């Protein structure tokens with residue numbers, strides 16, 4: 450195989466070779482060279498009028514020369530890039546020809562300044578202005594090709610947008626607060642597409658000739674026709690592509706972008722089964738219990754979601770007295786009053802009174818760190834009343850299975866640390882009572898490896914950290 454083959458043939462018809470694509474992808478980097486050289490040349494042409502800089506006059510053609518050569522390379526690589534992508538044809542046409550114009554104008558500048566040609570009527574300033582104008586306009590169109598034509602002015606004030614013939618900024622759709630008001634396309638399907646697909650499937654960059662920015666465009670389909678078949682996910686190309694193995698060539702999204710979550714896939718599948726409605730309330734389309742729950746959770750509306758509730762400002766007297774007992778309190782969120790209470794750094798003894806006081810903040814405290822605090826089994830009765838706890842650290846304390854029995858009410862608990870404690874088989878009883886538990890720390894406890902193996906088998910989603918004592 451000779452070099453020419455390597456460059457031009459990929460073996461696959463109609464697809465440029467990998468090497469050309471590789472060069473093409475350097476285009477966005479290379480384009481900055483002519484911009485730099487040519488703007489510098491312009492600047493130097495301006496300043497050589499001053500006596501101080503006059504000696505530079507005889508060298509400016511070098512800058513024009515460099516600018517022109519690099520513009521040629523940028524045009525060439527840009528051409529390679531255009532072979533590989535589906536770009537908006539109209540924008541691409543003008544971007545390409547203006548790029549060639551930059552090259553030609555700068556080449557003319559090179560000869561004019563090298564040979565010191567005389568130009569009639571303001572010839573030189575006009576020529577230089579043309580170079581500068583074409584550089585900026587080519588760059589602008591290039592930006593549109595990669596980011597979409599709305600990118601530059603997306604966040605511009607409406608006055609500026611209107612000047613450019615664009616409508617006012619879209620008012621974002623209000624967040625759904627009750628499931629009954631969720632629109633099937635606007636609140637479920639469209640946000641998924643916006644987040645995961647439209648960066649490649651929009652009006653300017655229509656990969657596979659598919660535009661996913663609106664229902665109407667989605668319905669138009671892509672280069673292979675319709676992408677969703679009403680009522681039949683399994684023959685819908687869109688569904689097929691999001692459910693393929695991630696390594697498959699056809700998998701969407703491509704280029705290693707994060708795949709859709711299982712919930713998102715389930716929502717899209719359901720939507721196709723329901724004949725791809727363009728609008729209408731989700732709850733009025735007869736979703737079954739499972740689907741309702743899934744969507745409710747997906748939209749963050751589930752009532753059980755502790756963190757979506759607003760809690761009150763903590764009582765100042767309670768806070769002060771906890772601080773005096775040696776607790777450190779941290780607010781965990783900017784817009785809510787959930788707290789972390791930490792006793793692990795205190796030098797005082799933890800006593801009953803302090804734990805009783807803690808109860809005064811039972812709505813607010815979601816993280817509690819009592820590691821190495823001298824806490825005993827009997828104290829856990831009070832800890833077990835703090836029903837909003839999500840994270841509980843009881844490590845390095847002399848507690849045992851008897852104490853654990855008090856924790857079964859902690860229905861929000863996601864993480865419990867029992868490092869260096871005396872707990873053992875009591876866990877087998879506790880864990881099924883904690884439906885949200887995701888992490889369990891057991892190193893250097895009295896639990897044996899057989900019990901851990903059993904738990905791991907029974908609760909595959911529970912992450913257990915367990916290292917036996919050496």
Ligand code: HEC
Nearest residue numbers: 645646649656657659671672673674676687701702703704
């Ligand atoms: C990183 C860019 C990129 C992203 C993100 C992306 N796609 Fe694509 N998509 C492509 C390319 C490139 C093609 C054309 C090549 C092909 O057919 O595999 C394509 C083609 C398709 C096609 C086939 C169109 C046809 O008729 O041939 C479908 C359907 C599709 N994409 C769906 C999606 C969906 C759904 C998402 C979001 C989950 C998505 N894509 C995200 C790049 C992307």
